[in-house]
Amino acid sequence: MERRRYCAPYVGCAFRVVFTSHEELDAFLLHAKRVFIRAGNLSEPRWGVKRSLFRASHLDAIQSLCARLSIPLAFQVERLFLNALLFPPDVHDLEYFVSRSIRDRGEAATAVLVMNLAVSIQRTRAMHGTREAETHLDLRELWAREAKRLSHAKSTAEDPLSVGLGATFEVYNATVTPTRVILAGPVVDTSNRVLRAYPEHAHHFLRVSFADEDFDRFPVGRRDLREVDAESFVHERIGGILKDGITVAGRKWDMLAWSGSSLRTHQCWFSTPFVDDQGRRWTADLIRQGLGAFSEVERFPARFGARLSQAFSATAPTIRLRDEWVEVVDDIRSPTGNLFTDGVGQISPKLMQAVWLEYCRVKMMINERRREVLAAKVPSAIQVRIGGAKGVLCVNPLLTGMKVKLRPSMIKFSAPKHTEVEVATSSLHPLPTRLNRPLINALEDLGVGFANFLVLQRLAVEEVNQARLSFKAASELCKRYGFGTAFGSLAVFEKLQTLLGLAPQQLDATGILNRLIGTSISAALGDLKRKARIPTLGPTLIGVADEFGFLRKDQIFAQVEEKDGRTRVIEGMILIGRSPTIHPGDTRMVRAVAPPKDHPLMQLRNVVVFSCEAHGRSLPSMLGGGDLDGDIYSLYEEPLLFINRNFAPGTYKQPKNKQLNRTCKPADLADFFTDFVINDQIGVVSHLHLHISDRSDEHSLDPDCVKLASLHAQAVDFCKTGQAVHRRDMPYLPFRSNRPDYLAQNDHAPDVYKSKRALGRLYRDIAWTDTDMPLGPAQIWLSGDGDGDGDQAAPSATSDIVAILDAVGARFPYARPTSQQAERAIQERCTPLLRSFTYHLSRIAAWVPESRHTAEWLREEEIILGSPVMATTSKLKRWQEKLQSATSELVPILRHQLGVIVTGGDPLAIRRAGRTDLDAQLQHRNFGTGRGETYDETCRAALERAEAAPQHETVVERTGLVVDVDVEVDGERGRTALDRLGVEGELVPSFAGISLSEAKKGSGGGGGALTHENIDHDDDDDELEEIRGLFAACLLGAHDVISRSFGGSTFALVALGSLLNLIEAREKRLATRPVPLR
Structure with missing residues (x-):
């Protein structure tokens, strides 16, 4: 059995059963019939040949080879075998090729070669099919072809896409399934504080995911596994790895910690010991100890893990704060102790601008060689991590200089060494607002009729189908459903129509653009049918607090930026909510108000401001238990969704944190993570709530649904309290009870009924045939050197x-x-x-x-x-x-x-530039262009003088906050660009008309008169x-x-x-x- 366990990671879920007679085979098939029907993988029996592919000597040879190689190369070598791309006996040939390549190219280049070899094998299988590919997979031929391609590049260090400025790292991934370990990467991903602390040793960190064989959730509580003790298996499989480590690339990796989002997706960071440049040896324990002081939570495994997770949140680094810039101010509370500023602080406009400029630089959102860098719009709020503090910083236009105000509710632990402002998200743009199944269920119970939802859905379907006829409609489709945001698809579509007057019908129907439109239409219709995510009027915004005491009870303020750059203040009665919505009281009608034009609130954009008037509970807490540490709130402006009255908000007793009678150890963290995988019931509770609500005459007011709403709140807080929701705590449905069709996602199953509720009728209004494009065989073309590694010829041009x-x-x-x-x-x-x-x-x-x-x-x-x-x-x-x-x-x-x-x-050159602090940020940066960035130099000179200049005027007006600083540059006076927020909140360069003298770098000559005209001329040339x-x-x-x-x-x-x-x-x-x- 141990030998089989040793082979399992390499064999995976594909295995062969050999029988000595037909009678044994018939008996086996009789007992396994149910399993084969579920899996659908029964093939005709055939004579087997013993090949000894997974004998111990082959597997030992793989481990021995990996242990001798560097981690990046060993990872790629082992990936070939663990991912079943090569059979273990191929290790001997591979070792020969790898050794020669290391001698000729070095280990770094060889790691890339092996990684490309893996992709090439997958490409061949995609072209020919898994079985047919066996005749095409000649290792020598594939290796020679990949080596030829790699020879075009001088070294892997010259990869122009591996130049992150601290905001990104190449991350190695391992997925642990019940039988296998599957390796992937490295893939460019957002970095975190820990990875940035050891930039030369990023390959000593591994992100491990735990999933089923088909990459779904780990199999716990599935109906077809009732006879399996799944919990014991999870404790053995996942808990064993978390406690004892995992062997990958010939090294042992130990559990480190997780981020909040990775815990919910059952992912955890591991590390293997390494020695830094100063000779210090770092282990997982030492890395955790260096993150801060956790004495207040060291007896609470869940809370301890939540505190550690702050350092592993995906963030972009910006400037380091000086002690004199930081102030801790009291939270705003009601007389009964309810928080109104839970997780939100303040930041001065000047400091926000400095943070934002650096954020844009490290995220490569702007081209610093262009003067438009100073016109980048500055958001009103950012979600941050600062040492042991987390939450949202919102601009306070009345704060001057460089100032940030934190609140006790933001400070989770002490980490005085980490003073960098790490940005997770921002309020730069409002997000679209969409309905969903739990919200529709709640609104129906509050009196919103089915006809209202149907009108909105059919309007959405019509708008989706318009994308075939108009690039503008395609752009709106991408915006509403969040498609192609990274690639800027919506901007491309829009400009094809506005700049060039083109329509999709004028272009090749099989080209990339029409394929994009067709895929987006299918995906959007699928989203509507499966999840009832119906777009509706209104924005989704980060929540912040009214620091000025303007708003009264049940009032909000929201000023959103429209598509044309103008701002709009929302006024009147609107519906506000927060996902997830499960209780009828989780959505409320509130009044949106507009302050006077000269009020400081008018400087805030793309945030929803909540009242801090001391009255009972805060409004965010009534919206499904929300707070202001980064939660986003949807503002529904569509009158068809308005309710006649507000239902009493849910009140749930906060469970006590699970506490130990001793200091928490790594094994306790491992036990909590394992317990979370087993009892992560948020989806189960939500699904059961919809099921019972659909069957009951009382719908969401059924006592079982009310109980589930309380359990849902407990399940959401499980990651912080350690108090799980168990199956035995939930209401039971009759065994094999029928399910509504919209939950079954199947119209013809025998245990499915047609729901009479709005969700069922909306589900049936969209046909399945509209939601999925036939995939067909993938188009995998030639790979770049034209040596004919595939049968399909690529088109001569796109x-x-x-x-x-x-x-x-x-x-x-x-x-x-x-x-x-x-x-x-x-x-x-x-x-x-x-x-x-x-x-x-x-x-x-x-x-x-x-x-x-x-x-x-x-x-x-x-x-x-x-x-x-x-x-x-x-x-x-x-x-x-x-x-x-x-x-x-x-x-x-x-x-x-x-x-x-x-x-x-x-x-x-950008890689060689390295990181900066605030002082370096104000310096001119020229990444090897050989040209003088005269405009940036001019602004830098002004900024340096602005630091010491006296501030003489602060004006709050409709056209923007102006903090005027008189500066003198070579005899001329003007306002600093850093200190002005324009009409739309953008940084306004205020040097037009200033005449300066500056020696143009790279010209080899002396100074000449640098005027506004020749600045424009130089910029035009560039x-x-x-x-x-x-x-x-x-x-x-x-x-x-x-x-x-x-x-x-x-x-x-x-x-x-x-x-x-x-x-x-x-x-x-x-x-x-x-x-x-x-």
């Missing part, structure tokens, strides 16, 4: 992209490169970036769809939209999150590096260079031989988005530019 570029060139002739020689030169510089991007995208395509058939990849359009169109819909949200996480960090880097390369810059470069890069993605690999169309689409953005900005500026004064 015809829709080429047609669009022809339209661009005809309408804006300046966008075309000045000559074919210039175009080829730009494309030659962009080729390494394209090659790198296609490999990164291939890794994502091969990584995410493990839950599909093993021979399938994700399509480019699915990756771009961040929404896989899958038959197995239960895991749709999990894969959406995985896709969006993988692409949200990769695409901004690609976009930034495109801008650098096409203008002659060095894409690797802008045209970038526009023409992006035009050439877009053609490269559509035409070049390398684009015949998976990812060429996506590369072209990203370049096209940047190109259209620049052209639009240029056209607007040229249309409004005044005639210069002489």
Whole structure:
């Protein structure tokens, strides 16, 4: 049995049963009939040949080889065998190839080669099918081909997409299933405080997920496993790994901690010991000890884990705070002790601007070589981690200088060494508002009729189908459903219509753009049918507190930024709620009010401000137990959803935190994590609540539903209290009771009935045939060197992209490169970036769809939209999150590096620049372009003088907060750009008309008069260079031989988005530019 256990990770869920006679086979099939029907994997019996593929000597050889290699290389080697891409006997051939490659290229380059080999094998299987691929998988041939491709790059260190500024890292992933360990990565992902603390040792950290064989939730409590002691198995399988560690890449990895979101998805961080540059040895225990002082929670495993999780939250680093900038102020409470500022603090406009500029830099949201960096809009609120503090910082326009005010409710533990402002999210843009199944169920019980929901759903379906006819409608579709946010799909669609006057029908029906529209329509209709996520009027905003005492009870303030950049103050009665909604009192009618135009609240955008008037409970706490540490609230402005009266909010007794009689140890953390996997019942409680509500005449007011609402609140807090909701605590339904059709997601199952409630009728109003596109065989084309590793020939060009570029060139002739020689030169510089991007995208395509058939990849359009169109819909949200996480960090880097390369810059210089603090942020940064960034230099000079300048005026007005600072620069006076918030909250450069003298760097000469006119002239030259470069890069993605690999169309689409953005900005500026004064 131990030998079988040893083999299991390599064999996985595919195994062979050998019988000595037909009688034994018949008896086995008789008893296993039920299992085979469920699995659907019975094949005809055939004679077996003993191949000894998994003998102990082969497996020992794999472990021995991995132990001798570096972690990045060993990880990729073991991945080939654990992921069943090679059989263990191939280890001997592989060891020979790896040894030669290390000698010729080094270990880093060999790790990339092996990783690309894994992708190549998966590509071959995707093209030919798993069985047929066996005849195509010649290891020597595959190795030679990948080695040839890699020879085009000088070294892996020159990957232009591996240049994160601290906001991103390449993360290694392992998924533990009941039988296997599956490896993936590295994939670019958002970093956290711990990874940033050891940047040279990021490969010593491993993210481990626990899931079923099909990557769904770990099998606990499933109906078909009633005869299995699943809890004991989970304690053995998951608990054993958490306590004893896991062996990957020839090393033992120990449990470290988890983030709040990773706990909910059953993921945990592990580390293996390493020695830093100063000779200190770091283990998991030492890393945890260095995160802060946890004496107040060291007896509470759940709360201790929650405190540790703050350091593992996905954040972007910004500036370090000085002690004199930080102040702790009291929370606002009612006389009965209820909190009104739970998790929210204040920040001065000046400090917010400094934080935001650095955030944009590390997230590569802006191109620092362009003067538009100072016009980046500054949000009114950011969700942060600062040492042991967490929560939201909201701008207080009355605070001056560099100031941040924290509250006791934000400070969770002491971590004085960590003074960096780490940004998790911001209120830069409002989010769309959509209905969902629990909310519709609650609103129906509060008197909203089915006809109202049906009107909204049919309107949504009509708008979705309009995307086939109009790029503007396609843009709105992407915005409403959150598709393609990382790739900027909605901006591309919109500009195709506004700039070029194009419609989808004018482009190739099989091109990438029409495929994107078709996939987005299917995904949106599927979202409507499966989850009743109906778009509706109103924004979803981060909640903050009224620091000025303007709002009264049941009043809110919200000023949202519209699509055209204008702001709108919401007024009148509206419905407000927060997800999840399970109790009828979780949504409420409130009054949105507008303060006077000169009131400080008028400076806040894209946040919902709640009253702090001392009266009973705070409004956020009534909305499903919300607070202000980052919770988002939906404002429903659609009158069809308004209710006649507010139902009493739910009141739930807060369970006591589970406490030990001793200090918490790592084993206690492991026990809590395991207990969470077993008893994570939020989804079960919500599902059962809908089921009982549908069957009962009292609906959500049924006593069982009221009890489930209380259990739901307990389940939500389980991650902090350690008090689980057990199955025995829930109301029971009769065994094999019929289910409503909208919960079963199946119209023809024998135990399903047609629900008469609104959810059932809405579900049946959309046909299944509209919701899923037939996938068919994946289009896996040649891989970049044209050596014919596939049967399918790629199209000679991405015809829709080429047609669009022809339209661009005809309408804006300046966008075309000045000559074919210039175009080829730009494309030659962009080729390494394209090659790198296609490999990164291939890794994502091969990584995410493990839950599909093993021979399938994700399509480019699915990756771009961040929404896989899958038959197995239960895991749709999990894969959406995985896709969006993988692409949200990769695409901004690609976009930034495109801008650098096409203008002659060095894409690797940004990596050498390193991190900054506030002082360095105010310095000029030039990433090897050879040109003088005169505008940035001018602003830097002003900013340095502004630090010491006396502040003389603070004015709060409708047009924005102006904190005027008189500065003198070479005899001229003016306002500093850092100290002005414009009409829309943007940073306004206020140096137009200032005449300065500055030596132009890179010119080799002395100083000349630098005027506003020649600043504009220099900027025009740079802008045209970038526009023409992006035009050439877009053609490269559509035409070049390398684009015949998976990812060429996506590369072209990203370049096209940047190109259209620049052209639009240029056209607007040229249309409004005044005639210069002489």
